[in-house]
Amino acid sequence: MQLPPVVVALPFPSSLMRVASWNVNSAKARLDHINDWLAADGVDVLLLQEIKSQTENFPRDLFVEQGWYVAVHGQKSYNGVAIISRYPIEDVICGLPGDPYDEQARYIEAMIAGTRVASIYLPNGNPAPGPKFDYKLAWMERLYARSQQLLEDEVPVVLGGDFNVIPQDIDCYDPPGWAGDALTRIESRAAFFKICYGGYMDALRALHPDGAYYTYWDYQAGAWQRDNGVRIDHLLLSPEAGDSLVAVGIDKGPRGLEKPSDHTPIWCELLQRDSHAG
Numbered sequence: 001m002q003l004p005p006v007v008v009a010l011p012f013p014s015s016l017m018r019v020a021s022w023n024v025n026s027a028k029a030r031l032d033h034i035n036d037w038l039a040a041d042g043v044d045v046l047l048l049q050e051i052k053s054q055t056e057n058f059p060r061d062l063f064v065e066q067g068w069y070v071a072v073h074g075q076k077s078y079n080g081v082a083i084i085s086r087y088p089i090e091d092v093i094c095g096l097p098g099d100p101y102d103e104q105a106r107y108i109e110a111m112i113a114g115t116r117v118a119s120i121y122l123p124n125g126n127p128a129p130g131p132k133f134d135y136k137l138a139w140m141e142r143l144y145a146r147s148q149q150l151l152e153d154e155v156p157v158v159l160g161g162d163f164n165v166i167p168q169d170i171d172c173y174d175p176p177g178w179a180g181d182a183l184t185r186i187e188s189r190a191a192f193f194k195i196c197y198g199g200y201m202d203a204l205r206a207l208h209p210d211g212a213y214y215t216y217w218d219y220q221a222g223a224w225q226r227d228n229g230v231r232i233d234h235l236l237l238s239p240e241a242g243d244s245l246v247a248v249g250i251d252k253g254p255r256g257l258e259k260p261s262d263h264t265p266i267w268c269e270l271l272q273r274d275s276h277a278g
Helices: 031-041 060-064 131-151 186-197 203-207
Strands: 014-023 045-049 069-073 081-085 090-094 107-112 115-121 157-162 233-237 245-250 266-273
Touching: 014 031, 014 115, 014 157, 014 233, 031 045, 031 060, 045 157, 060 069, 069 107, 081 107, 081 115, 131 157, 131 186, 157 266, 203 233, 203 245, 233 266
Parallel strands: 014 045, 045 115, 115 157
Antiparallel strands: 014 266, 045 081, 069 081, 090 107, 107 115, 157 233, 245 266
């Protein structure tokens, strides 16, 4: 289902910042897809997850040569997050604060044109219960703590990425079939909504409260062809960002390409005063 367009009258001189998030399931395997999408979409900031690349091996030069700014927090063969931006990337933080022993590359944060953005690849947590699920919940508690710290600066904040959480049954094509999975367990959902209730807006549901919209389709069993998807990629906005939300959507096009990622981009547009946009 395609999201309907949203049109907002602009009451003062302004610009739009288009922020997107995409779990690409290997930057190397999907390099052409990423490059083509950047050229075609008009996105200003792209948050990538699961790049599966060490920092030094990420194809930074390809994007820099085209005028993009790049920040990467990589890891060999697994995980990895990155930010690609039209604007300079400043004050970069690699790794989610709160556990100095956590070596998994799942979080990168930076300031871009007056907006604080974070690219998030939240742990899957399966099998649940078990150690991996415990790690997921502990990671989400750290994310909540960081999200609260970010609110103190009273600047627009976008927490975007693959949260590996299906917030509600409407976000899943087959809720009974997913019952008990780490992505739908009550603990995971409670931790997700704790962040939302702590001051963050689920951008998609803010403008489109009803209807089933998906960002992930498994490679198996014809899930894409049958539209058997789930919504696990999210853009959470602080009050300052939420007040500027103009539009939000899911671009299903990349999922239909040859050798695609199993995820597809989700994007939002934020209205920015000129003082934030330069």
